[in-house]
Amino acid sequence: MGSGNKQTNYLLGIDIGGTKLAVGVVTPEGRVVAQERIPTQVEEGPERVIARLQGLCHAAVTAAGITWDQIRACGVGCGGPLDPERGVVMNPPNLPGWVEVPLVQILADAFGRPVYLDNDANAAALAEHRFGAGRGVQNMVYLTISTGIGGGIILGGRLYSGETGNAGEIGHMSVVYNGRPCNCGGRGCLEAYASGPSIAARAREAVEAGEPSLLLDLAGSPDGITGETIKEALLRGDPLARRIWDETMEILGAGLASVINIFNPRRIVLGGGMTNYGDLLFEPVRRIARARAMRPLAEPVDIVPAQLGNDVGILGAAAVVLERLESRAAEVGSHV
Amino acid sequence: MGSGNKQTNYLLGIDIGGTKLAVGVVTPEGRVVAQERIPTQVEEGPERVIARLQGLCHAAVTAAGITWDQIRACGVGCGGPLDPERGVVMNPPNLPGWVEVPLVQILADAFGRPVYLDNDANAAALAEHRFGAGRGVQNMVYLTISTGIGGGIILGGRLYSGETGNAGEIGHMSVVYNGRPCNCGGRGCLEAYASGPSIAARAREAVEAGEPSLLLDLAGSPDGITGETIKEALLRGDPLARRIWDETMEILGAGLASVINIFNPRRIVLGGGMTNYGDLLFEPVRRIARARAMRPLAEPVDIVPAQLGNDVGILGAAAVVLERLESRAAEVGSHV
Numbered sequence: 001m002g003s004g005n006k007q008t009n010y011l012l013g014i015d016i017g018g019t020k021l022a023v024g025v026v027t028p029e030g031r032v033v034a035q036e037r038i039p040t041q042v043e044e045g046p047e048r049v050i051a052r053l054q055g056l057c058h059a060a061v062t063a064a065g066i067t068w069d070q071i072r073a074c075g076v077g078c079g080g081p082l083d084p085e086r087g088v089v090m091n092p093p094n095l096p097g098w099v100e101v102p103l104v105q106i107l108a109d110a111f112g113r114p115v116y117l118d119n120d121a122n123a124a125a126l127a128e129h130r131f132g133a134g135r136g137v138q139n140m141v142y143l144t145i146s147t148g149i150g151g152g153i154i155l156g157g158r159l160y161s162g163e164t165g166n167a168g169e170i171g172h173m174s175v176v177y178n179g180r181p182c183n184c185g186g187r188g189c190l191e192a193y194a195s196g197p198s199i200a201a202r203a204r205e206a207v208e209a210g211e212p213s214l215l216l217d218l219a220g221s222p223d224g225i226t227g228e229t230i231k232e233a234l235l236r237g238d239p240l241a242r243r244i245w246d247e248t249m250e251i252l253g254a255g256l257a258s259v260i261n262i263f264n265p266r267r268i269v270l271g272g273g274m275t276n277y278g279d280l281l282f283e284p285v286r287r288i289a290r291a292r293a294m295r296p297l298a299e300p301v302d303i304v305p306a307q308l309g310n311d312v313g314i315l316g317a318a319a320v321v322l323e324r325l326e327s328r329a330a331e332v333g334s335h336v
Numbered sequence: 337m338g339s340g341n342k343q344t345n346y347l348l349g350i351d352i353g354g355t356k357l358a359v360g361v362v363t364p365e366g367r368v369v370a371q372e373r374i375p376t377q378v379e380e381g382p383e384r385v386i387a388r389l390q391g392l393c394h395a396a397v398t399a400a401g402i403t404w405d406q407i408r409a410c411g412v413g414c415g416g417p418l419d420p421e422r423g424v425v426m427n428p429p430n431l432p433g434w435v436e437v438p439l440v441q442i443l444a445d446a447f448g449r450p451v452y453l454d455n456d457a458n459a460a461a462l463a464e465h466r467f468g469a470g471r472g473v474q475n476m477v478y479l480t481i482s483t484g485i486g487g488g489i490i491l492g493g494r495l496y497s498g499e500t501g502n503a504g505e506i507g508h509m510s511v512v513y514n515g516r517p518c519n520c521g522g523r524g525c526l527e528a529y530a531s532g533p534s535i536a537a538r539a540r541e542a543v544e545a546g547e548p549s550l551l552l553d554l555a556g557s558p559d560g561i562t563g564e565t566i567k568e569a570l571l572r573g574d575p576l577a578r579r580i581w582d583e584t585m586e587i588l589g590a591g592l593a594s595v596i597n598i599f600n601p602r603r604i605v606l607g608g609g610m611t612n613y614g615d616l617l618f619e620p621v622r623r624i625a626r627a628r629a630m631r632p633l634a635e636p637v638d639i640v641p642a643q644l645g646n647d648v649g650i651l652g653a654a655a656v657v658l659e660r661l662e663s664r665a666a667e668v669g670s671h672v
Binding site for chain 1: 412417426474475488489491492496497498499500501502503504505506508509510511512513516520521522523524533586590591593594597598599600601628629630631632633635636637
């Protein structure tokens with residue numbers, strides 16, 4: 001406030017995760033002016049979590065040295081499924097107890113500003129497209145590979161969200177039609193093989209079946225096996241860790257080849273914790289995806305790491321606002 | 337000519353297939369005024385085939401009782417890969433010897449009318465969307481299941497064609513990442529299991545492996561097994577035919593569930609020879625796709641047969657023209 005800054009186009013980006021809440025004041029150019037984070041404590045239920053979230057929003061606005069009048073609108077990124085049009089969180093697996101929560105209404109009433117909601121993978125795709133690894137690209141597919149696998153699809157420079165706002169569930173493309181059961185109720189989904197917990201589960205099963213491996217020494221017990229122990233065993237040349245990893249890369253590469261054949265995209269952006277493996281992941285995945293995709297579609301695509309790191313949640317929520325305002329303007333234009 | 341008809345917005349739809357050439361004069365409302373068909377005789381090579389194709393176009397215009405002045409533009413549907421922007425047929429597997437053929441240039445020079453080119457699956461998707469099973473739908477995925485599996489994607493009411501015009505290769509989504517080799521060079525593609533020839537090949541392999549079956553009696557030899565013999569054996573209760581068919585339906589259903597999870601479409605339209613199986617195909621595929629897809633995405637979608645039958649090639653080629661003219665108009669509008 002002391003700055004005398006009168007700019008009125010700030011965005012408030014609100015990122016609701018299963019483990020943490022993050023709120024940031026963001027400029028339209030994607031600069032984070034101030035941010036605040038607290039644990040979600042999801043066990044408290046939606047009412048108390050949303051009350052603490054509101055406090056966090058006020059704290060972020062104060063920390064930015066601005067007033068609520070200077071916030072153009074708020075964006076919220078949250079686990080799906082949700083209804084972006086009605087602004088309702090439906091029943092996300094990572095937020096147990098959040099059943100049909102009218103989040104947009106609650107926050108709009110509290111702050112007196114417009115509020116826009118989308119799922120966290122769409123939000124991240126929008127942020128990478130606008131501020132990160134997808135800048136200037138018309139046709140881009142974003143995947144976040146972490147405890148789950150989420151996706152967001154940018155076509156013709158705009159988010160594609162489908163008939164009811166839930167498109168982009170690329171993690172639930174079946175890569176082994178009769179394969180492992182998936183959390184979503186389907187079978188053999190990409191997520192059931194290549195998410196962090198799925199990789200650990202596959203390694204655990206192999207160890208429990210008696211395959212000798214360094215993994216058991218590193219983890220203490222089969223239940224102790226995590227992404228980290230697998231990475232360590234991989235780097236020490238453990239054959240079991242190598243087999244599980246190679247299989248995972250083949251599956252992920254096959255999944256990306258399918259994405260290429262379906263979307264003929266210019267760029268695929270990979271984010272999420274699993275991409276911390278770096279070249280251990282990108283080198284084989286690029287090679288396999290390119291070899292398996294159809295030639296004329298494999299040529300124009302590149303597969304790159306996300307760029308926004310820990311800020312992607314806040315920037316994504318802010319990008320949801322910008323996308324919504326612009327696509328509304330474009331619609332008005334096209335009806336001229 | 338005798339009719340005194342002065343209408344000048346007819347479209348010439350040109351369908352180039354591996355076995356037949358079809359040309360029709362079509363109104364913008366999708367009425368076929370006149371049509372002509374001849375065998376492709378692909379072994380003659382592109383030059384002679386294109387010469388005969390030109391004769392066929394003249395014959396269709398004459399049969400319609402109009403002059404070339406009354407044709408607004410020509411559309412061509414042809415096997416891919418091709419470059420719709422440059423108007424070049426690149427090297428389609430079903431047209432051996434057609435390497436980098438500048439088809440649009442050749443036909444535009446010959447007829448003095450604008451010519452637009454797209455692949456046959458995109459053309460069929462456009463026709464079903466405009467004139468057939470997809471009328472009024474914003475988000476629709478079309479699959480043709482026949483000797484191959486092709487796809488076309490309509491999003492927000494417009495064809496989505498990707499970065500280089502080759503999007504929609506849904507038949508080359510891998511449903512068994514380490515599965516059967518596919519014609520495309522990939523592995524375990526939907527086409528490698530659920531196209532007509534793939535189903536027959538899987539049945540043939542089972543018979544050759546010694547599984548007892550009516551199929552051998554019906555077909556005379558393993559090589560004689562076709563879609564028709566499988567259907568006949570299925571209807572007579574043959575267990576091998578039943579197993580192959582059930583497996584195929586599970587795979588096709590899983591593939592459609594992936595399409596639903598990725599696109600969140602309002603409608604999936606299935607065409608091509610395999611859909612002549614009728615309820616034998618639609619009943620299980622609907623049930624399986626719906627059960628495997630994520631709940632909020634399974635609800636809004638329906639899976640329906642294509643409606644345009646044998647006219648889809650000609651109507652599709654005509655629809656390519658209409659789509660191209662309209663999306664150009666929309667682009668101009670959006671830049672206002």
